[in-house]
Amino acid sequence: MCISCGCTASGAESHQHHHDGAHDSTARILRVETELLAKNDRLAAGNRVLFGNAGLFVLNLVSSPGSGKTTLLERTLAEIGSRLRFAVLEGDQQSSRDADRIAASGVPVRQINTGAGCHLDAHMVGHGVAAFALEQIDILMIENVGNLVCPAGFDLGEDHKVVLLSVTEGDDKPLKYPQMFRAASLMLINKTDLLPYVDFDLERCRTFARQINPRIEILEISCRSGMGLQAWYTWLAAGLRKKQEA
């Protein structure tokens, strides 16, 4: 059995017990008052302690499929991977294509396949990081399953959710998927090199995002041209410094 989360890897059922005598046939009410996400929240809190003890700055990257999460990681690792020590957890329903792309950078990476699942949860992440030497890492990037809905509610133990939105997707996405934009600390508007070709209004997008989450930070980037990436690296370094001073 896994000690930290209690999952039964062996399949042995140790909880079963038998009761003698007949049960009262009268129905009883049991007050439970438990959050449905209580177990995930508990495991996420455990992950957060583990990451905190290692001084690790942890980001949960979320977006629709195709917004550029993996490309952002590739570019980030190529440009500042020699200054900061990264590790990457890749979440996808199937395949190790993203992990293979990241592995080419030489950074420690693990692929988590969720199968039918539409999001990563704290349990998967807790097991996913077991392979990493956490004290030798500065920043852990968790690339969630491409999905703007389900990952919003599942805390992984990260310091921040970072939501990517590419300009080909439409500037009203924050209003259409409010849970995610509310949960995120930072919004990266990606593929800004394509702005001349699409009807995407940056100011409208920023306004919509703040209507959902007034505290959200916003950076505009292009992982293709490199525009705006320095500001992203500065944000990362500041977050790491803050975490290590805590």
Next chain:
Amino acid sequence: MHELSLTQNLMEIAAEHARRASATAIRSITLEVGALSGALPEALEFAFDVCRTGTLAAQATLIIRRVAGRGRCAACAADAEVTQLTAVCPACGALAFELVAGRELRLLELEID
């Protein structure tokens, strides 16, 4: 889509409490679901039908208490009901509307034998 995993969590919590109370069956499960929780009651009901097979809750009724979205404006002190997740005060328009209800996703009680 995540209603399936929420329902799996629900079934685990219900089973654990029922087992501790030495229940032989669960008659009903009462859930509180906020309008702004991101979970659809209909999808939870559908997932419940799938998940309850072969459990103590096989014959149970799922009772969903819906909680309306409600908030208070830190700027104008308006108290208002909302149907959408937003930080915009419906009364004064300030970006200062704080939700006080509507995000619930909680198992309230079980009726057991």
